[in-house]
Amino acid sequence: MNILIALTIVLAVTTGGHLMITLGLVRRLRAHTDLLDQLTDNTDRLLSVGTTVPAFTARTVDGDTTTGANLRHPAAVALLAVDCPHCRTNLPEFVAYIQGAGLPRDHVLAVVTTNEHTDPAARHDMLDALAPVATVVCENGTDSGVATAFDAQAFPTFYLTDPDAVITSATHAVRKLPNTTTTPTPAHH
Template sequence: MPVLIAAVVLVGSLCALDLLLTLGVVKRLREHTELLSKVSDNMPGRPPVIGVGEEVGEFTAVAVDGEALTRESLRGDTLVAFFSPNCAPCHEMLPQFVAYARAGGRGRERVLAVVVGAPELATEQVEGLRPVARVVVEGSDTALTTAFRIKGFPTVLKVTRDGRGRVVVAGNRVDLELPTVAA
């Protein structure tokens, strides 16, 4: 009988300890959920990107049609988009982007699309973007991704020249749902 009492006390103690540890884990999970919700409130549905007013870094790239591109080749207000062939939201956004670029009346010289990934996987996106944009495929060379400090896909930006002639980000949350008016 004393062995049975000792076993029940031991099992009861282990259950109480387990309960305390579980309550501690639940408390920590609530704290982490609160922290994550604060972060996502600051960036609703968007990855962190280069800030409005920040200067675009130097880059050199070659478009799929052979045109050499640099930061200085971005003329006036330019729409810049980054896609990846491995990104489901990129495939969903592509038709909206093409329609937005076409409706904006910018012409190909003021729209730049960057497809980041293996060239053999990027073919479909490149063909969809070519009618409305200068298209660059970035494989291992990520000059544009680095210059624009891209951390997630898809990303759509508007860039312009500021009063000092620097190429800066004019908008980092382009709403492709809004109609554009041709200039």
């Protein structure tokens, strides 16, 4: 009988210890979540809402030319870097967001930045993921006309614009973009 009582006490103490460790881990995860939210809420590195889309001209991966004037309709802009882990994390969410919003491909601009150390396979994967939903521009970090025009200081960066090419939303995380649905517009070819 004494052994049964001793085992019960050891089990209770062990369970209590595990519970305390679990509560500590949950508290730490909440603190990390708060820190990440602060980082994604930091708008110091973004163009302000109400700013007109800056002027730029760029060559798309399809060989076409695109300009800031091409964003004179409700549009989305994504500034991504292949070597940025948060960009790769946000990529599927961005694609799903665009599909859910019903924006046609020519109303979405995705700018993919690379550098001399970028893994070609990772570059290819990102471009392939974006091609069905966006007009894609791929820029070298040393020659990044669109990213420079948008004064990209941190990646990823996402903007939504109105019909006058004025920024209506700016964030570093897709989950911070407003929920929106539009009536799909036929793509112009």
